[in-house]
Amino acid sequence: MTSNTVSATPGASESDAAPGRAGLRGHPWLTLLAVALGVVMVTLDGTIVAIANPAIQQDLGASLAGVQWITNGYLLALAVALITAGKLGDRFGHRQTFLTGIVGFAVTSGAIGLSESVTTVIAFRVLQGLFGALLMPAALGLLRATFPAEKLNMAIGIWGAVIGASTAAGPIVGGLLVEHVNWESVFFVNVPVGLLAVLLCLAILVDHRAENAPRSFDIPGVVLLSGAMFFLVWAVIKAPEWGWGDNATVWSLVIAALTLLAFLAWETVSGEPLLPLRLFRSVPLSAGTVLMVLMAFGFMGGLFFVTFYLQNVHGMSPVDSGLHMLPLTAMMIVASPVAGGLITKVGPRLPMVGAMLVTAVAMFGLSTLERGTGTLEMSLWFGLLGLGLAPVMVGATEVIVGNAPLEHAGVAGGLQQAAMQVGGSLGTAVLGAVMASRVHETLPVKWAEAQLPLLPPQDAERLGKAAELGIAPPAPGGTPAQAAEAMARVVHDSFLSGMGLAFTLAGIVAVLAAGVALFTKGGQHGTAPSVHV
DSSP states (O other): OOOOOOOOOTTOOHHHHOTTOOTTTTOHHHHHHHHHHHHHHHHHHHHHHHHHHHHHHHHHTOOHHHHHHHHHHHHHHHHHHHHHHHHHHHHHOHHHHHHHHHHHHHHHHHHHHTOOSHHHHHHHHHHHHHHHHHHHHHHHHHHHHHSOHHHHHHHHHHHHHHHHHHHHHHHHHHHHHHHHSOTHHHHHTHHHHHHHHHHHHHHHOOEEEOTTOOOSOOHHHHHHHHHHHHHHHHHHHHHHHHOTTSHHHHHHHHHHHHHHHHHHHHHHHOSSOSSOGGGGGOHHHHHHHHHHHHHHHHHHHHHTTHHHIIIIISOOOHHHHHHHTHHHHHHHHHHHHHHHHHHHHHOSHHHHHHHHHHHHHHHHHHTTOOTTOOHHHHHHHHHHHHHHHHHHHHHHHHHHHHTSOGGGHHHHHHHHHHHHHHHHHHHHHHHHHHHHHHHHHHHHHHHHHTTOOOOOHHHHHHHHHHHHTTOOOOOOTTOOHHHHHHHHHHHHHHHHHHHHHHHHHHHHHHHHHHHHHTTOOOOOOOSOOEEEO
16 A cells, blocks of 8 residues: 555645545545444444344244343443454554454354354354444544544534434344344345445545554553453343342452453553543543443433333334334434534533433433323434434534544544443443332232232242233233233333333433533544545
8 A cells, every 4th residue: 555644734624634635535525424334234233133133042042041142242342342442443543443344244244144053143243243343433533533623523423323323223124134034134234235335445445543643552451451341241231130239240340340440550551551541631531431321321221121112012013113213213313413513613512411401301201101102202202312312422422532632533432432332231231120120019019909819929920020021921821801901001010110210210310411511522633644545
């Protein structure tokens, strides 16, 4: 590859920033198109696979634990590797890192589709998560380096809209593929998308590197941070099964904390630290990271229950439930670019404070959902949630990446994505535990109030587990229709009681996040990069 270096000044126009460019190569908006196509694979895959899991379980004869690890293995690998992947982009170039991620993600997707055992599926899903981790920080690093300061927020807004659309489209696309083709097609679809993304990236992307980009790699830091993230996410994933007070959960969290302390101590003496701690001297960057954790905690943790509500309480198919959540998707698609433009004009602080308050209102509204809630009311709360989330997705990303020096743009992108993964995992686990506790507390009371026959302990325990998911098991043969209807009503009401409490707590977290947003401000964007073509 030939190389020429062009110095750019902050806030320069496209033509000023790269006077030697010609044609498609290095064009900011085409760069956005190329990275968005690659990122679509990762975000779509995060939700599309959940629809395929029942078919995979049936076809491969997998256990429930095996099916769970198809998702958990992917999320664990993604969370553990994100910050390290960002550092790889800073060290070796975001273009190369992004292309490696696309190729690896597409190849492992094809390998999953060809797998004949659940063990092989899980192994390739872990590899898929590692390659996926390369894509997200590199995408943000490319956008940060390519766009002039006055257009960066708009670019991040469009990027956020693509992520929101592909995430929400997952259940719909997955349902159609599984229903009309097979579960393998859910993974095979990434192969042509990946090929197209590779061709676009080869034609368009330019390798941006700051003059003072890192020249060495902090291997001890990688080991320590990866270990800390692994034990933290492992504990969060397994806590619902083990119990939060179980020794295994407690020790996993203790090991995570000790390993994190060791990592922080090492980073203070490392000559080229993996995660330079001086980044957190920036109050806006630190606030943006905390804000991303809190936003993901409430959003992902709360929405975890919505699919169970739509499918098990309302009896919708996976495709229908996905269609009912389109107001959320549509509002995020529309509001993200608008939020980017607004944040460019007035800064991120006020839009994000207002957006988190809107999110809180939506969460409190979702806490009122009942068995008979209609589509119009659901659409109102879903749409309001999308309206609130969009400015936070855009603003927090800009705050974290924009307040980091350009040579650490990849690490900042990894930090943003890791904060979202950790927040989402914590939200799902913590709110799930709160909900389960409320269901098991409410179910016996409502069962007695309905004057239903007392169940043996084992049957009561099975009923409680089903109620956590809003599933009303079939009534025993010979049960009068009125009694069977009462049983289903009790189960659904107990589920709704737990879901209502979970969304209420998510709303409170959103209010706290609005307070954190007060400490944010827009990034300075530093000096633009040198460009290696």
